[in-house]
Amino acid sequence: MIRRKRWFQAGLALGVLAFAFGTASAEEEIRIAIKDHRFSPSEVRVKANTKIKLIIVNEDAAAEEFESFSLNREKIIRPGQTATIFLPPLKPGRYDFFGEFHPDTAKGTVIAE
């Protein structure tokens, strides 16, 4: 029983810590549209080491899945929907993303500098 309680307390502490971190610091907002199964703009430049809020608007009639292995993000965006994806502060570099449902055309890169 004591063991269980400890786990619970550890979890709670982690949760509180997590919340404190999550609400802190400023963020950069980036907008990307999906049209004709392409990202526009397909290349976005962001400040390195700054939290990013990606807002993706799917203007197509078909759903798309935003996916990036290097950013560890995947999210389905339904037709006509606006999706928000939060990214952590990035180290300088190039991070590729693509639309899993139309990988031939829907390709893009986040460049952190």
Add this chain to the structure above:
Amino acid sequence: MLGTFIITWRETIEAALIVGILLTFLNKIGQSKQFRFVYWGAFWAVLASLVFAGFSNYLAVFFRDIGQDIFEAAILFLATGVLTHMVVWMHHNAREIKGELQHQAELAISKNQLWALATLAFVGVFREGVETVLFLWGLFLQGGAFESMAPPVTGGLLGIGLGVLMTWLFFKGFGHLDLRPFFKVSGIILIFMAAGMLSSGIGKLVTAGLVPPLIEPIWNTSWLLSERSFIGSLVAGIFGYRSNPSLIQAIVYLLYFPVTILWLRRQHHDLAQ
């Protein structure tokens, strides 16, 4: 055509693996007349997927911004819960088996457990179903002329067919295992699946900005196994593998195992008294 084939094939394998384990399990404990519970769960999941994908526009408010992530995280946490319950329960069943080399047993199963199986089948299929339906529906929309949309749609449907067939063949072989090793292997697969779903669920909340990643990425193993590769994408789908995970996802994944094992031990202990 190949692209759509691979997507639906992978989604189907992920869903069919759960349904396959449930059916084989029921068969093993001499309860194959209860298959209908699993079929019901899967059937309602397909129906629910169609409704959820079809009513996209009406559910817009619900799914905009981060609504989608919260919804998916909830489904994943529910799946983790039912999977864990299933593992604990299989573990108990395994203890009831007397003989080492028993191939099949007659074990009792309660209504509650059957509903748990139905729920698990539902969640397992629904999780992949919505994505598959949205994907296939998108193909229909973009096609225009029949000639241009027929190949990808055919590819997509073939992918589903092959996924089901492969899982069926896998369980044909898997079903020949004796009871004990069967329980052991299924238990291990289910525990890894549950850990993967829990960590994916946390990942959804990180995407939504509700849970901080703490450190992201904590490591990068894309040189070793990339999600872009064939095997990598399967391992990612089934066991929640990520090549660039956040610290919080890694913690949750790794903590799941000792917590579940402690829980199993404790139940052992309770029963022994």
